[in-house]
Amino acid sequence: MPKREKDMLLPIRYIACLFVAVGAIVLQVVAQEAPTPDTLTLERSIELALAHNRNVQQSRIQTQGAAINLRQAKQNLLPSLDAGMSHSYSQGRFINPTTNQYVEENFVSGNQYVSSSLVLFDGLRMFRNITLQAHAYRATQLEEQLMEEQVALDVTAAYINVLTAKDMVAQIDSQVAVTQRQVERSTVLFDEGAIPPGDYYDLKGQYASDLNSLNAAKNTLSENLLDLFRLLNLPYDEQVSLAPLQAVPLPKAPMSDADGLYQTASERLGIIKAADHWQQQAEFSLKAARSSYFPTLSLGAGLSSNYSKDGMGSYYDQVQNNLGRSLAFSLSIPIFSRFQVRNNVARAKLDVLNAEQAAQTRRNELQQTTHQVLFNLEAAKERYRNLVEQVAHYTESFRIAEVRFNAGAINSVEFLIAKNKMDNANANLVIARYQWHLRQRIVDYYNGELLVGEAE
Known part of the structure; x- marks a missing residue:
């Protein structure tokens, strides 16, 4: 090959290699910035939230800080050692x-x-400080678990909201298809003068209303999907698909009564144990404050x-x-410190009182909540069963109305009334089904079946 041609090929090879290198880098960056899978399950969504959610990460940082405080409290028992030297002119x-x-x-x-x-x-101050920091560390661990559990519940609700909105879009889309067929049929009849103009324009208006409902349902789906990605703390991906849930939710554990559910929740969840550890931390803080009355x-x-x-x-x-x-x-x-020790002890007593009230409030709230979630679950079940029957009845009523409308036995008003009844019943059934899912999973959580970390 002539030298001149070789010289011309060198820049081309260089540019080609540069494009290949840049392309590889871009693909690597895109792969790193798009960790969201093509299909999300509820379990995978919770895992992603626990790994990326900002509140969970902040809670873990606080736990690490409490661990450092405990380590420092223990290391305060060690002797100090200093060395120095100076040189002067x-x-x-x-x-x-x-x-x-x-x-x-x-x-x-x-x-x-x-x-x-x-x-x-030092009046046992350092030993009491070790104990109070140990209780603070354990309480912070349980608060971290509480945050993870709350995020898991929030993700569950957001996931179910997305599925609800998705099924609502499908439901309304089928309604639009039914109305569209009637509009197409009525248009032919209207052009031939075979139906009254009022019936024709009623159907056209209903078709426009159904399209608006479909557009609103799609917007709700996008908003709910955005809420889910906010909880996951990941870039929004409108192409992601969500795995469906089973038709009817089933409890993961035998159903308990309200008192049994409260006992299980208080024993297996961290909400009560965390409050108890904060109370013990306040009590040892009071003892540490009283240690200042003693000589050192x-x-x-x-x-x-x-x-x-x-x-x-x-x-x-x-x-x-x-x-x-x-x-x-x-x-x-200590002889006289301008009442600083006395006031510190008084403030520590108030902290103990506040911690006792917080612990009791948490017990009351948990007891009330466990009763409420069982009420909500039973109501969701009953509503779903009633709506199943209602949908069956209204579907049959609409079938009859459609046959009669096509035969000219009824007008558009009666036809649209039957159609709207069936459409509303189907929409309510979609919502009721997912509400039952959500209520059941909330009960499973209080029953200890949705734990994301074990409380010791």
């Missing part, structure tokens, strides 16, 4: 630290020290040395010869 009249004599010259000196201290007794006894020890330019011997010899050792006991007795 002086000019004028100074005392030589090695000879204790005044000198008037340029003077170089330095010193070194190592010191340590250990608290022997500390032990200290240290090594120090110095050197100077005019000292005897080398630097190492001076450090060895001037070495000083110390051992000291320190006792601090």
Whole structure:
């Protein structure tokens, strides 16, 4: 190949390689930024939310902070150890630290020290602080579990709302198809003068109304899908599909009465245990505050040395010869602190009272909620069963009305009344079915069947 052709091919090869490299990078970035699968299940949606939801992540950060506080409380029992050294240059009249004599010259000196201290007794404040931090850490762990459980419930509700909206779109789309067939049939008859104009325009108006309902249902579907992705904290993907739920929800565990459900929830969920740990944390905070009434006894020890330019011997010899050792006991007795300790104890008592009230409130709210969720579940079941019968009756009524309308035995008003009754019943049945799903899963949660983490 001529040299000139080779020179022309080099830039082309370079550009081709550059495009391939850029394309690979773009594909990798897109793959990293689009972790959402093509089909979402409810379980996978909960997993994604627990991995990416901002509130869950914040709760985990708080738990890590509480773990650090507990570790620091334990490490406060260890002795402290400090070391230091200095080197100075002086000019004028100074005392030589090695000879204790005044000198008037340029003077170089330095010193070194190592010191340590250990608290022997502080009214058990540090031990009580360890205990209160342990309760705070456990409470924070349970609060993290509570957040995960709440997010799991929120995702379940959002997922069911999307499925409800999707089925509503399908339901209204079928209504539009029925109306459209009647409009097409009536248009032919109207052009031939075979039906009254009022019936024709009634059907046209109903068709426009059905189209508006379909558009509103599609908008609701998009909004519900957006709400789901907000909980997942992932980029919105309108192409994702959601796996359907079973036709009728079934409980994962034997149904309990209200009192049994309350007992199960209080034992297996973290909502009550977290409040109890916060209460114990407040009680030990009060004990730690009272420890300030007691004296504090500390032990200290240290090594120090110095050197100077005019000292005897080398630097190492001076450090060895001037070495000083110390051992000291320190006792601090609180006598009057402008009532700070007393006020701290008073505030700690208020914190205990507040924690007791919060724990009792949580118990009352849980007891009330477990009764309410059972009421809601039974009502959802009964509503679904009644609507199944209603849909069957209205479907048959509409079938008869359509036959009679096509035969000219009734007008458009009667036909549309029968159609709207059937359409509304079908829409209500879709909503009732998913409401039963949601109510059942809420009961399963309080029954301990939707746990995302075990409470010890």
